[in-house]
Amino acid sequence: MKNIESVPLPKSYLLLNHGPTTLITSAHGDRRNVMAAAWVMPLDFDPPKVLAVIDKNTLTRELIEAAGEFAINIPNRAIAAQTLAAGSRSGRDGDKFAACGLATFPARRVAAPLVAGCVGWLECRVVAEPRNQQTYDLFIAEVLHAAADTDAFSAGCWHFDAAAQATIHYQAGGRFFSTGEGFDA
Amino acid sequence: MKNIESVPLPKSYLLLNHGPTTLITSAHGDRRNVMAAAWVMPLDFDPPKVLAVIDKNTLTRELIEAAGEFAINIPNRAIAAQTLAAGSRSGRDGDKFAACGLATFPARRVAAPLVAGCVGWLECRVVAEPRNQQTYDLFIAEVLHAAADTDAFSAGCWHFDAAAQATIHYQAGGRFFSTGEGFDA
Numbered sequence: 001m002k003n004i005e006s007v008p009l010p011k012s013y014l015l016l017n018h019g020p021t022t023l024i025t026s027a028h029g030d031r032r033n034v035m036a037a038a039w040v041m042p043l044d045f046d047p048p049k050v051l052a053v054i055d056k057n058t059l060t061r062e063l064i065e066a067a068g069e070f071a072i073n074i075p076n077r078a079i080a081a082q083t084l085a086a087g088s089r090s091g092r093d094g095d096k097f098a099a100c101g102l103a104t105f106p107a108r109r110v111a112a113p114l115v116a117g118c119v120g121w122l123e124c125r126v127v128a129e130p131r132n133q134q135t136y137d138l139f140i141a142e143v144l145h146a147a148a149d150t151d152a153f154s155a156g157c158w159h160f161d162a163a164a165q166a167t168i169h170y171q172a173g174g175r176f177f178s179t180g181e182g183f184d185a
Numbered sequence: 186m187k188n189i190e191s192v193p194l195p196k197s198y199l200l201l202n203h204g205p206t207t208l209i210t211s212a213h214g215d216r217r218n219v220m221a222a223a224w225v226m227p228l229d230f231d232p233p234k235v236l237a238v239i240d241k242n243t244l245t246r247e248l249i250e251a252a253g254e255f256a257i258n259i260p261n262r263a264i265a266a267q268t269l270a271a272g273s274r275s276g277r278d279g280d281k282f283a284a285c286g287l288a289t290f291p292a293r294r295v296a297a298p299l300v301a302g303c304v305g306w307l308e309c310r311v312v313a314e315p316r317n318q319q320t321y322d323l324f325i326a327e328v329l330h331a332a333a334d335t336d337a338f339s340a341g342c343w344h345f346d347a348a349a350q351a352t353i354h355y356q357a358g359g360r361f362f363s364t365g366e367g368f369d370a
Contacts, residue, residue, distance in 0.1 A: 017223055018354035018362050019204015038202055041226045043238060043321060051236060051323070053228060080370040132317065136228060138236070140321065158356065166365065169203035169354075171343065177203050180351060180365025185265035 002149045007120075011156050012146035013042035015074060015120040016050065018158070018179060020167035023073040023086055024052060025104070025112040026063035032113060034096050035060045036087030038170040040072055048143040050124060055137050059091035064126065064139065069110040074120035076152065077178050078164040082117075084174055109144040119152040119167065158182075187334045192305075196341050197331035198227035200259060200305040201235065203343070203364060205352035208258040208271055209237060210289070210297040211248035217298060219281050220245045221272030223355040225257055233328040235309060240322050244276035249311065249324065254295040259305035261337065262363055263349040267302075269359055294329040304337040304352065343367075 007015065016022075021038045039053035050072065054061045064070045075083045085100040097104055097113075104113035109123045124141035132138040152158060152165050160166040160179060169177040192200065201207075206223045224238035235257065239246045249255045260268045270285040282289055282298075289298035295308045309326035317323040337343060337350050345351040345364060353361040 014357060018356055019206075019223070019226075021204075038204070039226050039228070041204070041224050041236075041238075043224070043323065049321075051226075053226075077368070080368070084370040132314075136234075136325065138228065156357065157360075158362075163366070169364065171203055171367070172199060172341065174369050175342075175367060176370055177343075177367050178365035179354065180363035181348070182356070182360060182362050183262070183265070184359050185269040185353075185361055 002151060004147050005150050007146040007148050009048050009143060009146060010046040012048045012122055012143050013045055014156055015122060015146060015148060015153065016040065016042050019169060020074050020179065021083065021170040021176065023075055023083060023115050023118065024054065024060055025071045025073060025115060026060050026067060027111040027113060028063045028066040031063060033059045033063055033091035034086050034100070034102060034115065036083050043140060049127065050122065050141050050143060052139045052141065053137050054139055067111060068126045069112060070124055070141070071107055071110055071112040071114055072122040072124060073115040073118040074167055075115070075117070076119050076165050077168055079117045080168050080176055083168065119149045119165070120147070122146045187336060189332050190335050192331040192333050194233050194328060194331060195231040197233045197307055197328050198230055199341055200307060200331060200333060200338065201225065201227050204354060205259050205364065206268065206355040206361065208260055208268060208300050208303065209239065209245055210256045210258060210300060211245050211252060212296040212298060213248045213251040216248060218244045218248055218276035219271050219285070219287060219300065221268050228325060234312065235307065235326050235328060237324045237326065238322050239324055252296060253311045254297060255309055255326070256292055256295055256297040256299055257307040257309060258300040258303040259352055260300070260302070261304050261350050262353055264302045265353050265361055268353065304334040304350070305332070307331045
């Protein structure tokens with residue numbers, strides 16, 4: 001296991017601020033799932049809130065509406081192929097973690113598992129906004145706990161020493177961008 | 186002027202899918218403004234909708250609520266310093282375009298000006314959702330027209346040949362990431 005440390009909640013937006021593609025995990029009863037989600041971003045700093053667009057037809061949607069919680073996992077380039085696979089098949093066809101080669105470990109505050117090999121994690125509780133959910137497939141959630149792999153994120157900063165460690169940004173058709181060079185404007 | 190071409194509306198989400206930081210422009214009457222906004226993402230494909238978080242205390246918020254429309258401009262690294270400046274001062278202190286060294290040109294469907302030197306533009310009309318606006322500073326908008334600099338985006342794909350051309354992703358404290366290498370997962 002990597003060295004994982006908690007991220008103070010008011011700093012947790014920094015995990016998502018640069019717009020990486022994510023994996024959303026969910027669980028309810030004995031069912032669990034993972035999906036790729038590019039449409040995830042911060043909504044507020046403190047208490048931290050996030051937005052996620054989750055299609056009505058997905059198993060993830062069913063589990064999140066039943067459980068009222070989920071987790072956002074931030075993959076890096078080393079698991080880009082698994083992230084793409086998680087975005088290309090349905091959890092209704094069998095356990096998608098196994099099918100995609102994604103290992104998990106327990107979250108602290110939610111039942112949804114966290115994806116091993118990711119570099120950041122946000123554990124979230126849905127803020128019920130039925131109109132947004134029904135009309136726009138839009139979920140608002142409060143971040144209950146956040147953590148990061150200290151090899152990639154520490155003291156409020158991402159730092160990617162190797163290409164495989166960088167977070168990823170989905171385009172389309174199986175194509176991503178790596179998060180590139182950091183610079184001061 | 187660069188070679189700017191319209192992007193078909195159902196493909197316009199591709200301009201934002203990788204999570205770049207944006208400049209939001211607005212205008213009402215003889216007032217106009219520009220602000221930096223990292224919390225902008227797609228919400229739907231067709232008709233295309235977007236989400237943007239816009240703080241209550243900003244002049245941009247006042248102009249958008251008065252006009253019911255705005256534009257999302259996607260800057261590249263060549264104008265990262267101007268983007269940072271647009272995020273660091275208030276339009277209430279005088280014309281921010283001039284103060285930040287940002288030139289503009291007219292939009293097609295909205296009164297808000299578009300920022301020259303950007304590589305993508307989405308002209309948007311607010312979908313009135315008063316509860317989201319009031320409670321969360323969250324705006325939903327429909328994309329009326331989209332365009333891109335064909336040197337950076339064509340046939341539905343971003344392609345950054347030079348470092349200065351790449352889009353940017355805000356971290357904090359004046360620090361950005363460039364959009365990095367494209368790859369197939």
